[in-house]
Amino acid sequence: MKLYEFGPTRSIRVRWTLQELDVPFEPIVVNMMKGEHRQPAFLDINPAGKLPAMVDDDLVLTESMAIVIYLAEKYSEKGFIPADVKQRAEFHKWMMFTATELEQPLWRIARNTNLYPEEKRQPTDVEMAADDFRPMATVLDEHLDGREYVVGDHATVADFALAYTLDWANEALLLGEFPRLQTYMMRMYARPAAPMRIATAFARVMR
Numbered sequence: 539m540k541l542y543e544f545g546p547t548r549s550i551r552v553r554w555t556l557q558e559l560d561v562p563f564e565p566i567v568v569n570m571m572k573g574e575h576r577q578p579a580f581l582d583i584n585p586a587g588k589l590p591a592m593v594d595d596d597l598v599l600t601e602s603m604a605i606v607i608y609l610a611e612k613y614s615e616k617g618f619i620p621a622d623v624k625q626r627a628e629f630h631k632w633m634m635f636t637a638t639e640l641e642q643p644l645w646r647i648a649r650n651t652n653l654y655p656e657e658k659r660q661p662t663d664v665e666m667a668a669d670d671f672r673p674m675a676t677v678l679d680e681h682l683d684g685r686e687y688v689v690g691d692h693a694t695v696a697d698f699a700l701a702y703t704l705d706w707a708n709e710a711l712l713l714g715e716f717p718r719l720q721t722y723m724m725r726m727y728a729r730p731a732a733p734m735r736i737a738t739a740f741a742r743v744m745r
Contacts, residue, residue, distance in 0.1 A: 539563040542591040544570045545743035546736045548602040549590035554698040555606040557731040606695040629689045643671040701726035
């Protein structure tokens, strides 16, 4: 199994899952700072030119959420995806909530503060994205009241995907009014198999 990854990207979700599953894999760094994700060698793996990507025998899989769900299902005996059909429905709901309601505003902020050329950035959209994030974070915050995990009574890959996204929100200075979400995120990252935080990963690639 090969994981094509780069530092602080959503590769962290897949690395986290692989480490929690304790399955061997070959990490292959695709240096986005050097444009390696746009080179033919990587575009043969993922024509979208985005990370992460995973190769498992004859399966080539992209999109971090799809990869972690695949891994949780392949190694279902490890218990990182619910077996009960209703709990699994809740699991998928929170995975989708994370990718759409929480992550998309963060992408808008990232694009308009760092990724787009300065002449294309829209500062007003940064403010609107933050305004879109807060009520959705409130929904999650209320859901986690009295809960240790987002679904069920033990960790699933939904927790790893969510904790990474909250770390991203923390980097965007959006978690200050959500101490419960901060505590949850820190608890997930305190797990022995957790990966490095976004800030640490970013610092390493900038060396």
